[in-house]
Amino acid sequence: MNKVIQKEQREENILLSLKKLHYLSRSQLQALHDLGSTRNAQRILQDMSPYLSSFRDGENVYYLNKEGRERVNAKKAFKKTTQARHYLMRNSLYIAFGSPATWKNEVKLEVSGNVKVIADAIFTRNNQYHIIEVDHTQKMSKNRGKIERYKQLIELGVFQKHPIFTWITTTAYREKQLSKLLDGMEHQIFTIADFH
Amino acid sequence: MFVEILSSAAMGSLLGYTYIYQAGLGGNDKKKIENIAKNCGLVAKDGKTIRIHRRSKKDGYTEYVFQIPQGLSAKEFRNKLDHFQDGLNIKKSVLDLALSDFKEVNWRGDLLSEIRAVIEKRQKLRKTVEVEFDGMLKFRVYNEGLPELFEYTEELFDKVKTWEIPIGVALGGRLIKHDFDKLAHMIIGGTTDFGKSNALKVIITTLIHKQPKHVSFSLIDLKGGLSFSRYKNVKQVDRVAKNSKEALEALEAVQLRLNKTMEYLEANGYEDVKEAGIKDRHFIVIDEAADIADNDKCQEILKDIARRGRAAGFRLLYATQYPTRETVSSQVKRNCITRLCFVLDTEIASRAVLDEGGAEELPLIQGRAIYKAHKKTVIQTPYIENKFIEKTIQPHVNIRAKRESGKRHEQGHTKGTTRRKHTLIVEETALS
Numbered sequence: 269m270n271k272v273i274q275k276e277q278r279e280e281n282i283l284l285s286l287k288k289l290h291y292l293s294r295s296q297l298q299a300l301h302d303l304g305s306t307r308n309a310q311r312i313l314q315d316m317s318p319y320l321s322s323f324r325d326g327e328n329v330y331y332l333n334k335e336g337r338e339r340v341n342a343k344k345a346f347k348k349t350t351q352a353r354h355y356l357m358r359n360s361l362y363i364a365f366g367s368p369a370t371w372k373n374e375v376k377l378e379v380s381g382n383v384k385v386i387a388d389a390i391f392t393r394n395n396q397y398h399i400i401e402v403d404h405t406q407k408m409s410k411n412r413g414k415i416e417r418y419k420q421l422i423e424l425g426v427f428q429k430h431p432i433f434t435w436i437t438t439t440a441y442r443e444k445q446l447s448k449l450l451d452g453m454e455h456q457i458f459t460i461a462d463f464h
Numbered sequence: 465m466f467v468e469i470l471s472s473a474a475m476g477s478l479l480g481y482t483y484i485y486q487a488g489l490g491g492n493d494k495k496k497i498e499n500i501a502k503n504c505g506l507v508a509k510d511g512k513t514i515r516i517h518r519r520s521k522k523d524g525y526t527e528y529v530f531q532i533p534q535g536l537s538a539k540e541f542r543n544k545l546d547h548f549q550d551g552l553n554i555k556k557s558v559l560d561l562a563l564s565d566f567k568e569v570n571w572r573g574d575l576l577s578e579i580r581a582v583i584e585k586r587q588k589l590r591k592t593v594e595v596e597f598d599g600m601l602k603f604r605v606y607n608e609g610l611p612e613l614f615e616y617t618e619e620l621f622d623k624v625k626t627w628e629i630p631i632g633v634a635l636g637g638r639l640i641k642h643d644f645d646k647l648a649h650m651i652i653g654g655t656t657d658f659g660k661s662n663a664l665k666v667i668i669t670t671l672i673h674k675q676p677k678h679v680s681f682s683l684i685d686l687k688g689g690l691s692f693s694r695y696k697n698v699k700q701v702d703r704v705a706k707n708s709k710e711a712l713e714a715l716e717a718v719q720l721r722l723n724k725t726m727e728y729l730e731a732n733g734y735e736d737v738k739e740a741g742i743k744d745r746h747f748i749v750i751d752e753a754a755d756i757a758d759n760d761k762c763q764e765i766l767k768d769i770a771r772r773g774r775a776a777g778f779r780l781l782y783a784t785q786y787p788t789r790e791t792v793s794s795q796v797k798r799n800c801i802t803r804l805c806f807v808l809d810t811e812i813a814s815r816a817v818l819d820e821g822g823a824e825e826l827p828l829i830q831g832r833a834i835y836k837a838h839k840k841t842v843i844q845t846p847y848i849e850n851k852f853i854e855k856t857i858q859p860h861v862n863i864r865a866k867r868e869s870g871k872r873h874e875q876g877h878t879k880g881t882t883r884r885k886h887t888l889i890v891e892e893t894a895l896s
Contacts, residue, residue: 376891381720386893426888 279316280340286320286332287342289362289373291355294328295464299363323348326464329356354404357436358388360463361400368393379424385417397431404438408445415449422453430454493552493591493605494519494528500551504544508533517600524636528603538597545595552591552605592635606635612829616666616848621673627745629670631663631804631835632843640835640843644671644745645738647802647837648774651792652783653817654806659831659845660783661691663804664749666848667781668692671747672700673856678743682718684711686755694853698860702746708756715765718748718778722769725776736775745777753784754791763793770799788816803836804845 278301285300286292292300294309303309313320313328319336322328331346346352362371371391378384389400399418403411422430433455435446443457450457494516507513512533520527532538541548569578594604611633620630624641631642642650652660671679672695684705685692695701705714725737734740748769756762770780782800784791786808805817807826814823818836826832831845 372892374893376889376893378889378891379886380724380889382886390890421888424886426886 278312279319282313282316283319283332283336283340286330286336287340289355289359290344290346291329291331291352292359293325293356294330296356296359296363297330300367321348323352325352325356351404354402357402357404357460357463358400360460361402361434361436361458362389364458364463365391365398368398377421379421379426382424383417383420385414385421396429397427399431399433401433401435402437403435403442403446408442411446412449415453418453432456434458436460493526496552497528497530497548497603500544500548501541504547506536506540506544508535510535514601522636524608525604525606528605530601530603532601538595538601541597541601542595545593548593548595548603549591552593594635604636610635610832610842610844612844614831614844614846616669616846616852620846621670624670624674626674627671628674629667630846631666632831632833632845634841634843640841642802642835642837644747644779648778649770649780649796649800650782650802650804651787651797651800651817652781652804652806653785653787653808654804654823654833655808656785657830658806659833659847660785660806661687661751662831662848663833663845664751664781664783665691665853666846668695668747668749669848669853669856672698672860675745676700676860678745680744680746682714682746682748684714684748684750684753684756686711686750686752691751692749694850695857698857700860708759708762711750711756712759712762712765715748715762715769718746719765719768721746722773722776722778725778726772729776737777742777745779747779747781748773749781749783751783753782754786757791767793767795770796774799786813786816801837804833805836806831806833 282297282301285297294306294313297303297313298306298309303312310328313322313330319333319339320330321333322330329352331352332340332342334345336342337345358373362368365371368391370393371389373389374386375390376384376386377390387399388402391398391400401411401414418431418433421427431454433450433453435450435455435457436459437443437446437457438460440459443459446457447455498514498516501507501514510533514530514532514536516528517531518527518529520529532541569575571578590609592606592609594606596602596604614633616630620639623639624630627645628641628643630639632640634640652663654660668681668683671681679700681695681701682703682705683692683695683701686707692704696704703710703714703717705711725742729736729740732740737744750756766780766782769778773780780796780800782792782796787797803818805814805823807828808814808817808823811821811824814821817823818834818840820840822834822840826834826842829844831847833843833845835841835843
């Protein structure tokens with residue numbers, strides 16, 4: 269009996285993670301929920317197939333199907349899309365930061381009438397904002413604009429402590445470019461290769 | 465002998481009246497209308513003519529209700545409106561005497577001057593006719609046309625509610641009101657010096673008086689700020705812009721406000737400000753708007769305000785002499801249903817304002833206009849005296865004069881911003 273309850277609880281947790289993070293790859297689920305070996309993880313996720321949809325992008329990428337959404341009361345539907353990589357990159361950071369409780373996706377930061385910028389994700393730690401930006405297929409000019417707006421926010425003095433920017437990008441070359449743009453701001457930049 | 469003169473004069477006038485009456489020229493408008501209809505060929509093929517059904521005297525006009533014979537339409541009568549109007553006013557019948565006028569004569573007074581007074585009183589008369597059809601053909605004969613001057617007085621304030629404006633007086637002394645809560649935007653057109661700016665002043669002054677707490681204005685006067693300068697220090701007035709550069713600044717400020725209101729409405733699921741219970745309304749008044757016609761940025765913002773402004777409580781008042789495609793973008797024009805059009809020279813010009821003719825036929829009287837909301841009404845707009853304006857807005861004038869928006873002001877402004885503490889708004893979005 270105890271085993272059954274544990275299994276149910278684990279399934280529920282996996283579904284809730286997917287509700288929060290939208291897309292998760294097999295290896296990410298493995299890391300988040302201690303699913304053991306790859307073979308064991310695949311078995312568990314196979315068992316959950318009534319609630320999950322998946323597609324392959326190197327490995328299986330899972331998201332909630334209709335049943336699954338109803339079970340955890342998720343409002344927004346997701347489907348197979350090339351944009352999923354953007355989510356996966358962001359989730360890698362979520363896992364790397366140790367699943368912070370204050371983590372929120374797609375948050376609007378605004379000084380009304382002045383600057384508005386939507387961060388890919390933010391969380392706070394020790395009263396300090398961590399701002400997450402994902403650069404998947406973005407144009408560099410877009411990135412530049414975004415950084416410009418963050419700079420304006422900082423200039424307006426809305427942050428008590430200087431926020432820390434964490435970027436994840438695709439190539440080492442882009443990492444260099446971003447590093448130049450972010451000069452003077454507290455930042456760290458990762459590439460996909462660091463996680464996958 | 466005195467009695468003799470008296471009685472013969474009385475008899476004479478009575479005889480005269482009978483003569484005129486029999487000649488069909490007398491004070492019987494019913495007979496005249498029938499005559500005119502017959503002479504205009506408004507007779508059915510079987511020889512039947514219009515038949516009187518009822519005549520009733522109302523306040524300021526007399527209503528004649530006729531039954532039209534089968535085979536004629538009310539439209540044919542409406543087309544001959546000029547014939548009826550002129551027929552009721554022909555010079556010969558200037559002696560439009562009714563028996564009731566003689567009843568008023570004081571027979572014991574100076575008879576000659578008394579009778580002359582009666583006749584002169586009638587000479588001033590200019591009858592105006594309106595035709596309406598609701599199964600019966602209704603002729604409304606107004607004893608007097610529109611007044612040539614209709615002065616704005618304090619009593620008018622009491623006759624309008626919340627966001628209403630006394631836009632003018634129509635035939636029969638009927639007050640026409642414009643409600644800015646029902647019909648948001650307005651285009652005012654017409655030749656110079658016939659009352660455009662005056663109409664704007666009427667609107668602004670009334671709103672300041674009626675809604676001092678909830679109204680605010682952005683005044684853009686491209687005549688160099690002359691006509692709006694007196695409102696400069698009124699606390700309801702946010703800005704007075706005098707050239708296209710200042711106009712752009714003002715419009716940008718308005719757009720920012722508009723966006724904020726829209727976001728608030730959207731975030732709370734309201735359809736418009738009325739539903740949200742927001743009482744504030746902002747009026748963007750532009751005089752001589754053609755001067756910013758070639759400024760693309762201004763036009764973009766104006767389009768935006770015209771399209772989205774209504775729901776957010778923003779009202780556009782757009783005054784220009786000749787609102788053609790070059791001066792008013794079609795988006796703005798289609799969003800401004802209400803039109804106020806003063807005299808124009810040609811029908812084409814009238815079409816530019818009203819989308820139909822009519823303004824070219826207005827007499828050359830200052831303040832005479834066509835007000836078109838869903839239907840055209842010829843009105844005399846109120847004339848507001850500057851003294852009256854000053855008296856009305858006096859309580860709302862800021863003692864400390866606002867600094868005019870200019871370069872100095874701008875510099876001070878930026879300095880202020882950097883020092884001021886801002887608050888960060890952190891909000892989840894739909895994708896969170």
